[in-house]
Amino acid sequence: MELRVSSRRIFRPLLALLLIGCAGVYSAANAQTQPKAPDTMEARVQACAACHGVHGQGTDNDYFPRLAGKPADYLYNQLVNFREARRRYPPMNYLVTYLSDDYLHEIATYFSQQRPPYPAPATPTVSTSTLARGREIVLNGDASKQIPACAACHGKVLTGMQPAIPGLVGLHADYISAQLGSWRSGTRHAVEPDCMHTIATRLTDDDVNAVASWLSSQHAPQNPVPAPAGSMKTPLACGSEPQ
Ligand code: HEC
Ligand code: HEC
Numbered sequence: 001m002e003l004r005v006s007s008r009r010i011f012r013p014l015l016a017l018l019l020i021g022c023a024g025v026y027s028a029a030n031a032q033t034q035p036k037a038p039d040t041m042e043a044r045v046q047a048c049a050a051c052h053g054v055h056g057q058g059t060d061n062d063y064f065p066r067l068a069g070k071p072a073d074y075l076y077n078q079l080v081n082f083r084e085a086r087r088r089y090p091p092m093n094y095l096v097t098y099l100s101d102d103y104l105h106e107i108a109t110y111f112s113q114q115r116p117p118y119p120a121p122a123t124p125t126v127s128t129s130t131l132a133r134g135r136e137i138v139l140n141g142d143a144s145k146q147i148p149a150c151a152a153c154h155g156k157v158l159t160g161m162q163p164a165i166p167g168l169v170g171l172h173a174d175y176i177s178a179q180l181g182s183w184r185s186g187t188r189h190a191v192e193p194d195c196m197h198t199i200a201t202r203l204t205d206d207d208v209n210a211v212a213s214w215l216s217s218q219h220a221p222q223n224p225v226p227a228p229a230g231s232m233k234t235p236l237a238c239g240s241e242p243q
Pocket of ligand 2: 147176189
């Protein structure tokens with residue numbers, strides 16, 4: 001199984017970023033003659049729309065994640081993680097380098113409140129036994145390998161929990177397996193104790209493939225909001241989610 005991201009997936013977004021950069025230079029050159037654009041949320045999220053969609057719904061690029069409806073503190077933590085290089089993806093690292101905590105809070109809140117429709121679930125391309133393994137790990141875990149059920153923290157309907165656990169529904173399989181791969185290889189970190197690092201290192205390549213395939217083929221529930229804070233007792237401590 002290929003956990004690394006193909007160069008096409010890296011370069012396409014870089015191209016998008018270059019275009020955004022050029023637009024910035026162009027507007028700077030015009031700034032003297034034209035009145036300064038107001039700093040509205042619409043203007044701010046323009047810089048994100050090419051890759052995440054105006055409402056954070058994601059795009060058909062398998063590697064660009066949905067942001068909409070994830071808890072605000074989760075999104076905020078990720079923006080800070082990119083700024084402080086606990087997560088690495090050059091366009092994201094670059095975009096948030098000079099943004100203040102307040103700015104990141106506001107933009108995280110904006111995307112957490114968006115409710116665009118979910119994409120159609122993916123049609124699985126793996127065997128039925130692989131899908132069954134994925135479903136088993138997500139809903140029940142694997143006690144023999146000390147893997148807790150993903151649903152124990154991400155929720156039975158996979159929409160996450162307030163304030164800082166993301167939903168897993170509506171994400172592409174490639175994005176999910178790339179994130180689990182980054183935790184295993186140490187290129188993605190969360191605040192310690194980093195429960196996802198512990199969990200990801202207990203998964204084999206086959207397990208990662210199985211959970212990513214099953215998760216990406218699930219329908220979003222009718223009311224896709226994160227579970228209330230404290231409504232589940234997480235089986236491991238996670239530094240980013242207050243206990
Ligand atoms: C060039 C494409 C691109 C642009 C522009 C972009 N992003 Fe991203 N963003 C990505 C990719 C790809 C990832 C996943 C990177 C990874 O971790 O491997 C990501 C990840 C994120 C995450 C973490 C999502 C999660 O579920 O963990 C947040 C939050 C985010 N972006 C917010 C923003 C905001 C806010 C902006 C605008 C200021 C923005 N992004 C602009 C491509 C982009
Ligand atoms: C003990 C609680 C817990 C369990 C169990 C758990 N997770 Fe997580 N997960 C988290 C937390 C907390 C985060 C946010 C980490 C951060 O802030 O970066 C997270 C984040 C993620 C993300 C990143 C989502 C994104 O948008 O980038 C993925 C993917 C993920 N988990 C998959 C899984 C899978 C698959 C399982 C089951 C094998 C699982 N998790 C089990 C707590 C948990």
